[in-house]
Amino acid sequence: MDSPTRASATSKGAPAPAVRPRRRRLTLSARVGSLLLAVVALAAVFPIAFTRANPEQVDIMSRLAPPTRAHPLGTDNIGRDLLARLVYGSRVSLLVALVSVGGAVVLGVTLGLLAGYYGRWTEAGIMRLVDVFLAFPAILLALALVATLGAGVSSVIIALILVFWTQYARVVHGATLAVKERSFVEAARAIGAGDGRILLRHVLPNIISPIVILATLGMGTAVVAESTLSFLGIGVQPPTPSWGWTLAFGTRYLRDAPHLATFSGLAIMATVLGFNLLGDGIRDLLDPRFRAQ
Amino acid sequence: MLRYLARRLLLLVPVMLGAALIAFALLLLIPGDPAVALLGQEVSGPELARFRHLLGLDRPVPVQFGLYLWRLAQGDLGSSITLHAPVLGLIGSTLPATLELAIVSLLLSIGAGIPLGLLAARRRGGLLDTGTMVIAQLGVSMPVFWLGVLLILLFAVQLDWLPSFGRGPALVAAVASGDAAGILDSLRHLILPAFTLAFFNLALLTRLTRWAVLEVLEEDYVRTARAKGQAERVVMYRHALRNALLPIITIIGLQFGNALGGAVVTETIYGWPGMGRLVVQAIGQRDFPVLQGAVLVLALLFSVVNVAVDLAYGLADPRIRYE
């Protein structure tokens, strides 16, 4: 459940100084990542471009059928076209990834900024809250929340937001502390800029690059997390097409209908890979220390 | 240093209280009732009410929480509703299995991840680097449960090399008594779940080590060392590896803090008798005392390990100081 990026979240230093990155080109792997994500996004927005089949059309008599001309990726456990299920399922995966990470960023950045900028009791309160949420076993939090809210896309998203937000809060808190003392912030304060203005105009832009990197990588984690919740039986509710659900079911039919797990698993892996490659690429681009030689 | 440590440990108190409070709040909101889970389908309305009374579930919420804290202060985690056993004993009997799995998988990911990362960094852009990075990318993008089921099918069913489920004798006990057959049995049971749990961290550690090494190679002091004509190998190990210690320590913290996260799934697939399973069952059966106890123990474990990790940063990197 945890993100592969806590390393950056816990590493202590301030972010790279806000040197405006010179125009550099994305690395090859970042371009591959973008391409993968573009395909997934296209599937979510224009499913018709990939398949004409109806993802909810059931044909129980031909369940778990291997790939044929009529069903290029075969059929699922109640005879629905697997290609259509996966194409439409991209919506759920992308929705979960974007909204849960987006929500976590908004919550984490806001609280992190407040904690770092105001210090004192605000800081102590918020950072203890971060500690509590970090220490609370993530999978337990997710399981209990989904059990409470009832399974479904929105519960999954809320659970993931509550698991993910702490890492943004921590990074932003540390970065804000470092930026706050710097001369241009002092200068802005001296000419009478309000707190809100300083935070938005001066502090935020200077801490944006670690957030972008973390968020991109975090979206990959969210896609995997959605499938894990499905495996534990508390994911997105049928009949909504979902990759995680298909993969979780597919592992039960691994020996009789391997296409189910293989194709849904590949869809998940390709998307996560896309986010990771893109995240690494952005990191290379924004952080001069990782510049390709 | 000591003052820092004291302050960190003191801060654990509000964290634990907060965790207990969140756990308690979740349990109030969660639909379903331990009485229902306990009685199963045999339950009827009046019986349910009597049960709730016996379990104290009909008291006002603040009273329930107060009583819980009061017992907690006396070191009493209560008794499981469905398992008819003290929570402390249940945790005590399942935590060692989870820790064993976590530690072995951690060793596995360190033992393989660091050399791979080093090699990849030295041969940057080469075939080895590319291959390693591809595997590392797969490692962080593959859902654990899929990997686990695939490994069982391959190694336990098709090849029949390894057992398909369960835990052998406790590794520590087998080693301590010098029981060779026991150690072997223990390791045979451990290898698949440990690898499954390790794969993600192994991949992550490989990537982090590679980054850390590449980063340090750009640093001035390394350039200086090189310029001074020190052998490549010395540069690599003295400076780069030292720098790579930071991500490794981070991983250790992550692995322990998160031992449960991955372990829930791994333990379910391999029938590993650890705490992850205990907790999932407790949620399914709404066994609140077990859940609360588990949350507290895991939160404490996580927090203590994190304090240790932060201290270890200081030892690994003299630039970090504690106020």
Added chain:
Amino acid sequence: MTVFLRRIAALVLLAFAVTSGVPAGAGPAGGVLRIGIDVDAGTLDPRLANDTTARRVIEQVYDGLIELDAQLQPRPALAESWTQVSPTVWVFRLRRGVRFHDGTPFTAEDVVFTFQTILDPALRAPLRGLVTPISKVEAVDEATVRFTLSAPYAPLLRYLDGSQAGGIVSKRAVERLGAQFASNPVGTGAFKFVSWQRNSRITLEANTSGWRRPSLTQIIFNIIPDNSTRAAAVESGDVDLIHSPLSPQDVRRLRTVSRVSVTQMTGLGHTYLNINMSDPILRDVRVRRAIAHLIPQTTIVRQIYQEMDRPANSILLPAWTGIYTDDITQPGHDIARAKALLAEAGWTDSNRDGVLDQGGRNFSLVVRTHSEDPNRIQIVELLISILRSSGIEARAEITEFPALVQALIAGTHQIALVGWLGLVDPDRGMYNQFHSKGSQNWERYTNARVDALLDEGRQKADPAERARIYREVARIIAADLPYYILTYQGYIVVVNRRVQGFTPIPSGSFRSLWQTSTP
């Protein structure tokens, strides 16, 4: 730590074996049997047990007064014989010379203690409801017990089976061990308890001084929660025996594995739709019938269960010999008839939006089931798609079992796909389910005729009378449809071919383990 304890236990047992002079390996053929089972036991106190694993272990460690054979007929166990002195008085003569595993003698006092504590609400015995008609249990002498009932109660004998409510505990051991008794069981059974590692394994060994001489020296229950892993374990020879619940696709494959043999029989459970009679839409019997007509029962059995379960025709289970009949049937798959019934009930698509409506309200329906059973989830997925294509705004709600049961008790559900297991007697399968005062009447069914019949059934011991009564109830239920019975659950056992002498019993009982061996 656990190893240490196990060693101590082994030493103690060794010492015990030496001092009591029991020859080692008294059983004729011997061997160790490794069983793969799906959940860990909650408790090993037979009075408190509420899960299948606990019952499987308990029936080895404990004996009931009677036990049910494969035809569900009572045969002697701890009671050698019994007589019904009057409609409300039963007298049991106990087997003599039986000792508990701790060496203390088994007496009438233990029987009295067992039932008195079960009847005491403070113990929280889950199956207490099965024995509440017992008003008094007395020891007439050392080896005679008299049960006095508040009213005639025909199913009593079956409920005294050791795997139902009737495992007899040692009074002394319970008083000595207190709360520890639940994890240190002391019974009279053919096997005695050795160790229990939570979520891992429960180990039993032969009781060589009991009233039955088992062949096996040891039984190990391995807890393997994942259905597919459990199937893989029996396939690779890591365990010797697994049984239901199993996944249909695994069963189909295991039939082709030469190492194991697969036995399938009709079990003692059914899977059904619980239809809430207090729901404004479902209150109309025409709507309930229409829904029944929409269910492709045989397709579900063939495709999803792959014939592991059988299509059901009524609430009567085939295992209830003498009572079951196949001429009681529910509405069959007939979509045209379903549409006609819905129209007759006033549900038409008046605004042409593709959804049936009535008085401005759409026909919307939530079908629930629980997340633990993948087959039921697939059936709900299929039903949702069928209901939708028939103009019903249907959606699924899949939650964990406790949340589902809570909704059923509260009556907030519309339709729920659930099941009943271990129905050893028609009374067990109908009384609490359909009696208007029944404790599990979650569908809110009230029918004075059914109430009268169910009360009468409890009082009639004559098989012909019982058949008449329960068949009439089944006929009414098949017409009123508070339950739509989808399948009779199959019971499947997969056994390694090296195992000999194991007889599967439809209730899922492992009673024949004492005659089993693994040469």
